[in-house]
Amino acid sequence: MRGRRIRIKDLADRLSLSTSTVSRALAGHSDVSAETRQLVNQLADELNYYPDPIAVNLKQRKSNVIGLIVPNIDNRFFAKALTGIQQVVSQHAYNIITSQSNESLEIEKKNVEVMMANRVDGLIVSLARETINAQHFNKILNTDTPIVFFDRVNEGLDTSKVVIDDYEASYKAVKHLIDEGCRRIAHIAGPPNLFNSRKRLEGYKDAIRDHDLYLDKRLIIFASNYQQDAKPYTKSLLSLNSPPDGIFALNDRSAIQIMYYIKQEGLKIPQDIAIVGFNNNELSQYFDPPLSSVESPAEELGQSAAELLFKHIENENLPPSSKVIKSNLIVRDSSLRSKYL
Amino acid sequence: MRGRRIRIKDLADRLSLSTSTVSRALAGHSDVSAETRQLVNQLADELNYYPDPIAVNLKQRKSNVIGLIVPNIDNRFFAKALTGIQQVVSQHAYNIITSQSNESLEIEKKNVEVMMANRVDGLIVSLARETINAQHFNKILNTDTPIVFFDRVNEGLDTSKVVIDDYEASYKAVKHLIDEGCRRIAHIAGPPNLFNSRKRLEGYKDAIRDHDLYLDKRLIIFASNYQQDAKPYTKSLLSLNSPPDGIFALNDRSAIQIMYYIKQEGLKIPQDIAIVGFNNNELSQYFDPPLSSVESPAEELGQSAAELLFKHIENENLPPSSKVIKSNLIVRDSSLRSKYL
């Protein structure tokens, strides 16, 4: 199958040189005559020679592969992050192997095992929803393999992290709803074990309090199951004695489902209820009304995570650091109550 | 960094055995005493020994990695396909390296180079829009590395393929529009160099002709640029002397944009114009009206492609084959004119 592959030895035989000389010539070392180097490079070109990465990796004792573990690659946010990571990684002539935890702690643990077994030189991770205790990453850290977490991070581990400004983004989104005249704002929150869910919740709470609004715990919904439809909690929010007049959701999918069910009830958006989502899905602008959303720069997040990881790979003793990337509130009609006054 | 890794030699030294014996014991060969095997396995467990995949790969002369080249991973269809591929690949204890052509022929060529340089054991590919001539894959085929194409295929190469029933899907979708009373149906077509674009166009044409409708070439739009917004061609369709009363689009994103601009013009969907999309985006059901769409089983497509690839990897002489996977028309309100009669 790969019997016909050209090795350094083949070049050496044809030129009546030793493999060492050919190797040095290809590597551009100085202790080989310009003439010989020329011959070698020419033949290598001609025969379309590539060094076997596996042999190189064995010799160098590294895999030139980094691992990526994300909850779901068919989540556009993570797909974009992967794109950002790939840009950086390909510049370093590394490869990525990707795996999905499917939001499951068990699968995440298995993924970590696979990554370890594959001797990745570094790992980029965004945690599963279920992951409260992230100690299974310590096995990897103990082998001095660097890990960079992004977006879904956990405070229990002393590693580098890249996150967006969840607190500020959330605060800004809620403040925007308040500025548009909302007084009872609901928050569809993420699982509280995730750092960014908590930060967003804090931002929500602080914005409410800073503007002297009543912080009603019945307006805070923890969407327990990721795949769950928004119908139940939308209904229950609407059936409150004093239902919300604004909703800030953890992602656009929820926000869009909520809009759908609100419209089914005959209520108007944003006049009756204003909505802001998160992550700015590419289709969000085409809804009726177009959905306001916090745009989180997923690609940039991925790039930063990868860049940070390579710094760790290149310098073993680099202390962990955290990077925060600014998000951007995109205001569309779903939250523009002032437009209809 | 990985100096502390345990090798087979470490096990051998501790047990005063040779590396060969340890290797055979771990591999479960019969020619080693049950007692020794027991000791070896126990110590391996204890020291948390994993064989180094790089060394194994070098020895076995394969990488245990397959390559995936897709146009865009943040296209949900391809993300789902990747998920399907991963399921199969992980069962074979293989890994995937993923790359994106970004619909560019040049990048696709580079991706192929990278895959070759990385000695992938097989390749799964969905072609870029720009790719008319796919001869750059011949370099890989010449090394006897199997390739399976899926969805975006090309007839010029004698390899295995997995596609959906584009012709039938298209025919069914258009027939559905006709059944709902549409008489002037437009088709937003994909680039004609892609096999499935042509098949869909054929299905469209045949459905029109079989039902004695006039095949108006002005109703066939080739969306030249993938990223292009639907606004220009939607406007031009609407400004025809006799504008369409039904539109069958190449994907949901186009369909949704079209709906958006049609509604902006004050026209009603489906009463004035009925719409059917393709690929059934997860958000399509939440639009107003909910979008009818052809659901293409991306995950299954990925699985089949991977399974087929492994058959080729395991059997070098397996002749190329093609598999067709059935899609499914999901009818929602955007095309249900009969409901409003």
Place this chain on the structure above:
DNA sequence: CAAAATCCCGGGATCGTTCCCGGGAACGAT
């Protein structure tokens, strides 16, 4: 002109694993 420095290159070890080959011990059969 001899000694030293310089320039190129080959030999061989190395990375960690697998696998072929062959050797020694135990055992039963002749």
Place this chain on the structure above:
DNA sequence: ATCGTTCCCGGGAACGATCCCGGGATTTTG
């Protein structure tokens, strides 16, 4: 007692590239 089997196991050569070491040939230096 000798021979042929069977059963375990060790030695050593791969896999392909890199790199240290040292040696011969040429050039420079005193």
